Amino acid sequence: MFELVYYSIINIQKGKTSIQIMDEILSKSREFNSHKNITGCLLFRNNVFLQLLEGKKEDVQNLYSSIKKDKRHSNVTLIIEQEVKERMFPDWSMAFYESTNTNADMNQFIKNIIFFSENSDKQTEATDLFLRMAKHISIK
Numbered sequence: 001m002f003e004l005v006y007y008s009i010i011n012i013q014k015g016k017t018s019i020q021i022m023d024e025i026l027s028k029s030r031e032f033n034s035h036k037n038i039t040g041c042l043l044f045r046n047n048v049f050l051q052l053l054e055g056k057k058e059d060v061q062n063l064y065s066s067i068k069k070d071k072r073h074s075n076v077t078l079i080i081e082q083e084v085k086e087r088m089f090p091d092w093s094m095a096f097y098e099s100t101n102t103n104a105d106m107n108q109f110i111k112n113i114i115f116f117s118e119n120s121d122k123q124t125e126a127t128d129l130f131l132r133m134a135k136h137i138s139i140k
């Protein structure tokens with residue numbers, strides 16, 4: 001099993017809101033990720049995406065290569081990639097907050113993720129970095 005964490009900055013396109021962009025990304029992601037057995041979590045706050053991807057090394061690295069080329073964001077920066085024993089989010093093809101939610105809900109969602117992860121025995125260096133960055137983007 002392999003984990004990868006990166007962050008990036010959204011590119012807002014003409015005539016589209018960030019919510020519409022995320023809806024497009026998510027519907028595509030959930031389908032592809034469940035097909036490839038990739039799981040993880042995508043957070044979005046203050047124009048920053050933070051994503052944790054988990055799966056077979058080759059699948060995760062191939063997906064990250066197409067994500068890097070995606071014009072909907074830029075400054076795609078790898079935080080960590082590593083082999084791990086287990087998944088942190090085995091049941092989530094891509095956990096995310098729903099687009100109708102408010103920023104307050106997003107903060108709550110991030111807090112729930114943090115709580116869930118801090119109480120899990122599956123913490124790895126990658127999930128630890130992911131959570132620290134999650135705290136950083138949520139607390140403003």
Ligand SMILES: Cc1cc2nc3c(=O)[nH]c(=O)nc-3n(C[C@H](O)[C@H](O)[C@H](O)COP(=O)(O)O)c2cc1C
Pocket residue numbers: 008025028029030032033042049051063066067068070072073094
């Ligand atoms: C922030 C962000 C996260 C993304 N996450 C995923 C993902 O988890 N799974 C996925 O299939 N596509 C994801 N995408 C979409 C991919 O970048 C890309 O559009 C998709 O893999 C199709 O690539 P292709 O057109 O080269 O086949 C994401 C895009 C962005 C901007």
